[in-house]
Amino acid sequence: MSAPEVRTGLGWDVHRLAAGRPLILGGVAIAWDFGLEGHSDADILSHAITDALLGAAALGDIGMHFPDTDPRWKGADSAQFLAHAAALVRNAGYRIVNIDSTVILERPKLKDYRIAIRESLARTLGLDVERVSVKFKTAERVGPVGEGLSAEAQAIATIAR
Numbered sequence: 001m002s003a004p005e006v007r008t009g010l011g012w013d014v015h016r017l018a019a020g021r022p023l024i025l026g027g028v029a030i031a032w033d034f035g036l037e038g039h040s041d042a043d044i045l046s047h048a049i050t051d052a053l054l055g056a057a058a059l060g061d062i063g064m065h066f067p068d069t070d071p072r073w074k075g076a077d078s079a080q081f082l083a084h085a086a087a088l089v090r091n092a093g094y095r096i097v098n099i100d101s102t103v104i105l106e107r108p109k110l111k112d113y114r115i116a117i118r119e120s121l122a123r124t125l126g127l128d129v130e131r132v133s134v135k136f137k138t139a140e141r142v143g144p145v146g147e148g149l150s151a152e153a154q155a156i157a158t159i160a161r
């Protein structure tokens, strides 16, 4: 048997922070006074992972599959984007090996949510939680993220067939 074809994909997202919006990361609601603005639920982590998966299989990007001008996706639960990307990747013959990710947000501290977020993502992706990693960083009070104007997420996905 020949060696598996292993591929990686990169994803990144940013959304503005605003008072009175929900803060949803990886499908988990975080208790906080500020949340993320956006057409969908603005879950930057789910969006970054969606792009990483699509990128690994060269299947375009999140906006190609879910245009933010489409009223169907207004207020959408981003778990459906993630589940759809995973299905596209699997339909192309790949298995998802692992996901790694970083959320960059000045406040609040997120580490107590790590397990809940990993479990939520793993459930949506149909993966063992051990294959899903989520890390958190501040921006050291520098730049728009550091000033609390926005939050970012980065993700990398490895797939194989």
Ligand code: C5P
Binding pocket: 104, 105, 106, 107, 108, 109, 110, 111, 112, 136, 137, 138, 139, 140
């Ligand atoms: O950004 P900094 O290097 O100071 O982050 C140190 C640690 O704080 C991170 O490794 C992470 O465990 C935690 N952290 C967090 N929530 C954030 C930012 C960082 O739990 N919003």
Ligand code: MG
Binding pocket: 013, 014, 015, 038, 042, 043, 044, 047
């Ligand atoms: Mg987004």
